[in-house]
Amino acid sequence: MSLFGTTVRYGGLAQALHWLTALLVLIAFLVSAGGPPERVYSAARASTLLLHESLGFAVFWLLVIRLIWRPFDRIPEPPPMPAWMEVASKATHWALYALLLAVPATAMLGAWFGGHPVTVYGLGAIGPFPGSWGASLAEIHGTLGDIILWLAGLHAAAAIFHHFFLRDRVLSQMVPGLSDPARQVRP
Ligand code: HEM
Numbered sequence: 250m251s252l253f254g255t256t257v258r259y260g261g262l263a264q265a266l267h268w269l270t271a272l273l274v275l276i277a278f279l280v281s282a283g284g285p286p287e288r289v290y291s292a293a294r295a296s297t298l299l300l301h302e303s304l305g306f307a308v309f310w311l312l313v314i315r316l317i318w319r320p321f322d323r324i325p326e327p328p329p330m331p332a333w334m335e336v337a338s339k340a341t342h343w344a345l346y347a348l349l350l351a352v353p354a355t356a357m358l359g360a361w362f363g364g365h366p367v368t369v370y371g372l373g374a375i376g377p378f379p380g381s382w383g384a385s386l387a388e389i390h391g392t393l394g395d396i397i398l399w400l401a402g403l404h405a406a407a408a409i410f411h412h413f414f415l416r417d418r419v420l421s422q423m424v425p426g427l428s429d430p431a432r433q434v435r436p
C-alpha cells in the first residue's frame with residue numbers, strides 16, 4: 250500500500266492515523282466513564298486519570314500529524330452522490346476534526362484553571378494556573394467527549410450504509426484491503 254492517497258483511496262498514512270485515532274478516542278471515552286462521585290478526578294481513580302489523559306494527548310498529537318500531512322497527500326474524490334450528501338459528509342469530517350481539537354483543549358484548560366495539574370505521560374505535571382472557570386470547562390469537555398462519540402457513530406453508520414446500500418467506494422477508500430463494491434462483478 251502506498252503512503253500517499255489516490256483519487257479513489259486514502260493513503261496508507263492517512264488510513265493508519267484515522268484508525269489509530271478512532272481506537273484511542275474509543276478507549277479514552279470508555280476509561281473516563283463513571284460520573285459523580287466516581288469522577289475521573291477521585292483519588293481512587295488516579296491511574297485511570299493518567300491513562301485517560303495519556304490517551305487524550307496521543308489523540309491530540311495524531312491530529313497535529315494528520316493536519317500537517319493532509320496538504321501533502323492526495324485526498325480521494327467523493328464518488329457520485331447528491332450534492333446535499335456530499336456537503337453533509339464534508340461538514341461531518343470538519344466537525345470531527347474540530348472536536349478532536351476541542352476535546353483535549355477543553356480538558357487541559359479545564360484542569361489547569363480548575364486547580365488540577367495535568368500529568369504528561371507520567372513524566373511530570375504542568376499547572377495548575379490561577380483562575381475560576383475550570384469547572385465549567387471540564388463539564389464542557391465531558392459533553393464534547395460524548396458528542397464526538399455520537400458523531401463518530403453516525404459517521405461510521407453512514408460509511409457502512411454507503412458500502413452495503415449505496416454500494417459506492419466511500420468505506421473502501423478508508424479500509425485497507427476492502428474493494429469498491431461498485432467495481433465488483435455481480436453474478
Ligand atoms: C479524545 C480524547 C478524549 C475523550 C473522548 C474524553 C472524554 C471524556 C469524557 C466523556 C469525560 C466525562 C467523564 C464522566 O464524567 O463520566 C471526561 C472527563 C475528563 N477528561 Fe477527558 N476525554 C479526552 C481527552 C482528555 C485529555 C487530553 C485530558 C487531559 C488533560 C482529559 C482529562 C479529563 C479529565 C481531568 C476529566 C474529568 C473532568 C471532571 O470530572 O470534571 N481528557 N473525558
Ligand code: HEM
Pocket residue numbers: 267270271272274275319324325327338342343345346349397401404405406408409419420421422423424
Ligand atoms: C472517533 C472515531 C472517528 C473519528 C474521529 C473519525 C474521523 C474522520 C475524519 C476527520 C475523516 C475525514 C478524513 C479526511 O478527509 O481528512 C474520516 C473519514 C472516514 N471515516 Fe472516520 N472517524 C472515526 C471513526 C470511523 C469509523 C468507526 C468508521 C467506519 C466504520 C469510519 C469510516 C470513515 C470513512 C469510510 C472515511 C472516508 C469517508 C469519505 O471519504 O467520504 N470512521 N473520519
